[in-house]
Amino acid sequence: MQDLFFVTTNRNKFEEARKILEKHGINLQISELNIQEKKYPTEREVSISKAYAATKLLKAPLIVEDTGIYFESYNNFPGPNAHIVFDGIGYEGILKLLDGKNRAAFFSTTVTYIKPGMNPISFSGECRGKIVEKVSENISFAYDAVFMPEGAKKTFSEMTKEEKESFSHRKKALDEFAKWFKESKL
Amino acid sequence: MQDLFFVTTNRNKFEEARKILEKHGINLQISELNIQEKKYPTEREVSISKAYAATKLLKAPLIVEDTGIYFESYNNFPGPNAHIVFDGIGYEGILKLLDGKNRAAFFSTTVTYIKPGMNPISFSGECRGKIVEKVSENISFAYDAVFMPEGAKKTFSEMTKEEKESFSHRKKALDEFAKWFKESKL
Numbered sequence: 001m002q003d004l005f006f007v008t009t010n011r012n013k014f015e016e017a018r019k020i021l022e023k024h025g026i027n028l029q030i031s032e033l034n035i036q037e038k039k040y041p042t043e044r045e046v047s048i049s050k051a052y053a054a055t056k057l058l059k060a061p062l063i064v065e066d067t068g069i070y071f072e073s074y075n076n077f078p079g080p081n082a083h084i085v086f087d088g089i090g091y092e093g094i095l096k097l098l099d100g101k102n103r104a105a106f107f108s109t110t111v112t113y114i115k116p117g118m119n120p121i122s123f124s125g126e127c128r129g130k131i132v133e134k135v136s137e138n139i140s141f142a143y144d145a146v147f148m149p150e151g152a153k154k155t156f157s158e159m160t161k162e163e164k165e166s167f168s169h170r171k172k173a174l175d176e177f178a179k180w181f182k183e184s185k186l
Numbered sequence: 187m188q189d190l191f192f193v194t195t196n197r198n199k200f201e202e203a204r205k206i207l208e209k210h211g212i213n214l215q216i217s218e219l220n221i222q223e224k225k226y227p228t229e230r231e232v233s234i235s236k237a238y239a240a241t242k243l244l245k246a247p248l249i250v251e252d253t254g255i256y257f258e259s260y261n262n263f264p265g266p267n268a269h270i271v272f273d274g275i276g277y278e279g280i281l282k283l284l285d286g287k288n289r290a291a292f293f294s295t296t297v298t299y300i301k302p303g304m305n306p307i308s309f310s311g312e313c314r315g316k317i318v319e320k321v322s323e324n325i326s327f328a329y330d331a332v333f334m335p336e337g338a339k340k341t342f343s344e345m346t347k348e349e350k351e352s353f354s355h356r357k358k359a360l361d362e363f364a365k366w367f368k369e370s371k372l
Binding site for chain 2: 041074078085
């Protein structure tokens with residue numbers, strides 16, 4: 001099987017994806033090309049735009065991913081701009097925005113595969129849940145400390161790695177991609 | 187004097203800039219190249235990044251601009267992501283975020299000049315003020331209906347074009363640019 005690159009500067013994301021795809025018999029390599037993200041309303045558009053930018057530079061089969069979190073009370077917000085919004089308004093702002101509102105929210109990851117001369121193809125995975133009213137004490141990552149998946153009694157921050165993985169939007173997207181990739185024998 | 191391009195897809199912004207620079211004896215042309223904006227925390231970085239992208243395509247002396255609005259209670263927010271944030275949370279979200287907080291805010295425009303083989307140079311103009319507690323009835327543009335400049339008793343939306351221009355952050359940045367441009371005899 002030919003090499004497949006995951007273009008990311010985030011080694012944790014790479015390690016997570018490498019393990020998931022290994023179970024499908026796919027050997028993932030990292031490419032730390034830094035693709036500056038463009039502004040789009042959803043993570044799907046960001047992911048596709050990153051794939052086009054990466055393939056121009058790398059000229060090899062590759063995947064990229066982008067993740068967003070969406071508050072159902074608002075419109076594609078904060079979406080793929082989750083980091084910038086969190087840096088801007090923090091937990092205080094997030095809780096203010098949802099005060100007295102429907103607190104339903106979901107994470108969505110889109111993995112996009114592209115190889116030279118081929119149009120990109122995307123696979124998305126979601127995790128639905130809600131934004132809780134109080135920030136978890138154990139803060140692992142921005143939104144994880146206020147996001148509780150459906151069917152759970154803990155926020156992502158309060159879960160073990162294995163517990164969190166059972167809900168993982170990123171794992172769902174990667175599993176979908178792997179299924180397609182193996183069937184299409186690329 | 188050689189031609190100078192303003193790279194923008196916004197004909198209103200072009201018309202505003204053309205008139206301002208005409209008073210300085212500068213003849214501005216429009217180039218409607220669509221440069222997809224990248225994600226950065228301030229409008230200054232967006233403006234510089236746009237200038238580099240535009241000069242690669244246009245290969246002629248040009249200016250670009252980017253504008254952000256900054257709430258002093260938060261960190262570079264919404265900044266250059268003002269449009270995406272407004273589309274996401276609307277007036278309701280903006281007023282919720284500032285409820286009980288310091289309402290000081292400012293608009294900032296950065297105009298960046300670049301020509302082939304030269305580093306870009308940027309000029310910024312600010313307009314300080316506050317976010318009012320009630321949306322103006324006469325809504326001209328997103329934040330204009332909630333922004334009241336220092337020394338004014340009306341929001342931008344409630345002003346005539348001439349009144350608004352006397353506070354204009356964009357005009358300040360363009361005047362600074364024009365002063366430098368004429369002095370440096372480019």
